[in-house]
Amino acid sequence: xxxxxxxxxxxxxxVPVDLDERLDAVIAAQVGLSxxxxxxxxxxxAVQVNGSPxxxxxxxxxxxxxxxxxxxxxxxxxxxxxxxxxxxxxxxDLLVVxxxxxxxxxxxxxxxxxxxxxxxxxxxxxxxxIGLPNRPGIVHRLDRDTSGLLVVARKERAHRxxxxxxxxxxxxRGYIAATWGRLEPDDxxxxxxxxxxxxxxxxxxxxxxxxxxxxxxxxxxRWPAADLLAIRLETGxxxxxxxxxxxxxxxxxxxxxxxPGWERGMGGAGGVWAAELARRTGRLFLHAARLCFEHPSxxxxxxxxxxxxxxxxxAVDWARTGGV
Numbered sequence: 001x002x003x004x005x006x007x008x009x010x011x012x013x014x015v016p017v018d019l020d021e022r023l024d025a026v027i028a029a030q031v032g033l034s035x036x037x038x039x040x041x042x043x044x045x046a047v048q049v050n051g052s053p054x055x056x057x058x059x060x061x062x063x064x065x066x067x068x069x070x071x072x073x074x075x076x077x078x079x080x081x082x083x084x085x086x087x088x089x090x091x092x093d094l095l096v097v098x099x100x101x102x103x104x105x106x107x108x109x110x111x112x113x114x115x116x117x118x119x120x121x122x123x124x125x126x127x128x129x130i131g132l133p134n135r136p137g138i139v140h141r142l143d144r145d146t147s148g149l150l151v152v153a154r155k156e157r158a159h160r161x162x163x164x165x166x167x168x169x170x171x172x173r174g175y176i177a178a179t180w181g182r183l184e185p186d187d188x189x190x191x192x193x194x195x196x197x198x199x200x201x202x203x204x205x206x207x208x209x210x211x212x213x214x215x216x217x218x219x220x221x222r223w224p225a226a227d228l229l230a231i232r233l234e235t236g237x238x239x240x241x242x243x244x245x246x247x248x249x250x251x252x253x254x255x256x257x258x259x260p261g262w263e264r265g266m267g268g269a270g271g272v273w274a275a276e277l278a279r280r281t282g283r284l285f286l287h288a289a290r291l292c293f294e295h296p297s298x299x300x301x302x303x304x305x306x307x308x309x310x311x312x313x314x315a316v317d318w319a320r321t322g323g324v
Contacts, residue, residue, distance in 0.1 A: 009155055015064040023049070024056040027068060031157050041068060070156055077133060080122035081113060087123065088304060093158035093297050094151055095124065095137075098306050101147040101283050106135040120152060127152065128159035139163055140171075140236055145256075148175070148288025149306050161296035166236065174290030175231040175241060176220075176308060178281070178315075179250040180262050180274065183227045186219040190244040194237040203257060204239045206247045213237045215244045223319045225263070225270040226253055226277060241286060253285040254278060280315045287312060 013030050021029075024038045027047065031038075038047070038056075045053045046069045049060065060066065083103070089096040097116065104111045107118070117136065120127060127137030130153070137152045139162045151171075153159035165171050195210030197203040214234035221228040227250070231241055242258045245251055251259025263274035291304045308316065 009070040009157075011068045011070070011157065013066040013068075015060045015062060015066065017062045019060045021059060022056060023047070023054055023058045023060060023066070026060055027066065031068060033157065033160055041070070046071065078107065078117060078121055078136070079113065081118040082122050083114065083116075083119035085116065085119045085123070088149070088306075089302070090124075093155050093295070094153050094162070095120070096149060096151050096291065096302075096304050098149055099142055099147060099288075101145050101309065104144045105141045105150070106131075106138055108134065124154065126154055128154060128156050130156055130159045130163075140166060140173075142288055143239065143242075143284070143286075145254075145284040146286045146288060147306075147309050147312075149291040149304050150288065151291065151293065158296040162293065165293055169234055170294065172290065172292035173233045173236070173288065175233070176287045176289045176312075177229045177231055177241060177245070178223075178226050178253040178277075178285040178312075178319075179229055179245050180226050180253060180259065181250045182222065183217065183219050183229065183250055188217050188248075190215045190217065190248060192244065192247065194240060194243055204237065204243050206243060211235075211237055213240050213244065215241060217245075221320070223277075224322060225274040226319065228316065228319070242284075254281050254283050255286075256284070277315060277319055280318055282311055285312060285315070 011031055019026060024035055024042060027033065027038045028035045041047050042056050047054065048067045049058065049064055086098040087095055088098050099116060104115045105117065106115050107113060117138065120137065129136060131138050137154060137159065139151050139153050139159060142148060142150050151162060153162055191214045192206045193208065193210035194204050194213040195207035197205040198207065212235060216232040216234065218230045219227050220230050233240060242252050242255055246258035251262050263271065263278050287306070287308055289306050293302055295302055
């Protein structure tokens with residue numbers, strides 16, 4: 001089973017009234033495809049009006065039946081793999097997955113297999129062809145060491161709708177994180193641009209002229225040498241939370257890239273406590289705990305939440321006692 005063996009996806013539109021818009025514009029608005037993509041479909045006779053091919057310039061009239069046939073995606077080299085994953089929601093348009101820490105989202109150099117995409121291909125018949133050859137269906141990503149919720153598209157139309165909602169900042173993504181030190185003030189918004197680090201290409205950094213990046217932070221709990229935070233992303237840059245918190249002087253607990261060994265810089269009892277928290281956490285303390293978006297077909301507002309994984313939950317229980 002692969003992302004490339006699906007039947008064509010058929011979408012039908014019944015026109016209720018005469019429209020003063022071109023056919024390609026109507027389809028683009030109704031189905032969530034780009035005008036250029038619709039134009040290619042019309043040119044290839046994949047769009048029919050009342051059973052016959054039509055021109056892009058045609059203006060639909062009341063009673064017209066428009067049928068759009070999205071061709072099946074080309075075959076991929078991706079191999080389905082029996083990897084345990086937790087699917088918390090599924091319908092014909094999309095999936096919501098609660099990803100475990102340590103699982104890479106899609107194949108990339110250094111990770112040709114054993115990814116979430118490989119696992120999904122063993123569980124579902126189709127994924128959106130957007131992102132092929134290696135990222136079918138992937139609307140947004142989580143870092144390998146970040147656990148929690150992400151949405152995956154099964155159909156191209158749903159994928160474009162969700163991607164557009166992300167671009168318009170209409171998808172709510174909430175995280176729970178533990179960061180070193182004491183956050184001041186308790187609530188803050190970090191608005192600093194992010195780009196590839198100019199010297200260390202595996203890292204991102206706050207760089208003037210980079211892409212806009214906005215992170216909203218709220219302290220939930222104060223511990224002896226760290227804080228538990230609720231974080232909401234307004235934008236979704238690579239490593240955004242990790243970069244912003246490190247730049248603010250509060251790297252995420254257990255971050256091997258942006259805050260390695262940070263706890264060893266603390267002296268006295270604080271340093272001992274921090275070292276024990278890092279040991280008990282055993283991973284990046286970052287979890288995608290909330291996901292909220294409008295369903296691409298029904299328009300229903302979907303809200304999902306995910307509890308902290310056991311390793312992080314046990315670390316929180318220990319930290320709340322003050323480390324005793």
